[in-house]
Amino acid sequence: MSFVFAPSEIPSVPVLGQPERFPVHRIYCVGRNYEEHAKEMGFTGREPPFFFLKPSDSLVVVNAGETGHMPYPSITQNLHHEIELVVAIGIGGKNIKAADAEKHIYGYAVGLDMTRRDLQNDMKKQGRPWCIGKAFDHSAPIGPITPKDKAGDINNAPLDLLVNGQVRQTSSVAKLIWNVAETIEHLSAAWELQPGDLIYTGTPEGVAAVVAGDTLVGQVAGLGSLTVKIDPAK
Template sequence: MSHVFQPAPIPTVPVVGDARRFPVRRIYCVGRNYVDHAIEMGATGREAPFFFMKPADAVLPAEGEAAVEMHYPTLTKSLHHEVELVCAIGKGGRDIAAADALGHVFGYAVGLDMTRRDLQNEMKKQGRPWSIGKGFDESAPIGAITPAAQVPGIMKAPIALDVNGNVRQLSHIDKLIWSVAETIEHLSRAWALQAGDLIYTGTPAGVDAVVAGDVLEARIEGLSPLRVRIV
């Protein structure tokens, strides 16, 4: 097959203990999926899960232990961090039952849903899509993916984010409003999931702004940490 120009390379993420890399197809994100963050953002109760997407090439993978550089994005004066457990889909499907959902997971990673908060808030006020606030270049930093079998206790693991050595976010994965399995169930009703999909599962309370020069360290017990330097 020929193309009118050379296709862009497929975005990929490293895999722990494997020379092969995980090719990214789509990035799904879950909104307000921790009670404390939902309250922080003005919501109450266990509302039905809702989703937004980022482009696959918004992924910014860490390579080894060194901090990956993220450029402070244009148009914003309020860049916020949101630390999240990322679920990497290894087997696709539609209408997947929660009881079967974890069998579709290849592995897990720690990620950051970086957000141009001022632009997102302005879009909310106007009733417009959030894409400009959520789906910009380099908005999805992610650490190396650990195969699911290597982290059997991931669903109760602590999750944390430090900025310049100071704790900003701290919680546990079992505080998710909608579990990973339930999230996959809901997502697969709306889209046919496929191998290569990443699901950013939501962030706990403590989201806040960062500026150029800040160093972020995102951690989930059992997973490779993610270090990001804002430049």
């Protein structure tokens, strides 16, 4: 097979303890999946889950023990951090029941759903899609994937985010409104999941702005940490 130009390299994420990398297919994100974050965004209750996508080439892949770099994005004055547990799908499927979801999971990672909040809010007010606020270049930093058998009790794992050494977000995966298995059930009813899909499962309360020069350290117990520095705009 020939192409009119060389195709882009397949995005991939390192796997702890393995030479092989995890090839990425799609990035799904769950909105407002922690009650206290829903409240700080002006919502309450256990609403049905909803999803948005990021392009797979929006990943900022950070190796274990290293610091990743994200340029401050264009056309925004209000870049927000959102710490999240990321689920890596190893076996695809459609209409997966929550009771069967575990066998479809390859592993887990620490991720950041970076958000151009001012642009997202503008689109919300106009009733328009807010991809411009979520699906921009470099908007999905991620650390290495830990295989699920090495991740410990992930469903009760604490998670937190520090900015310049100060705690901004702290919570537990146990506080997800829709847990990992339920999320997979809902998501696979709408899309057929594929090996290589990543699911950013939602962020707890405490989201706030960052600026160029800030250093973010996200942690999920059992998965290590993800360190990202915000560089000046390109």
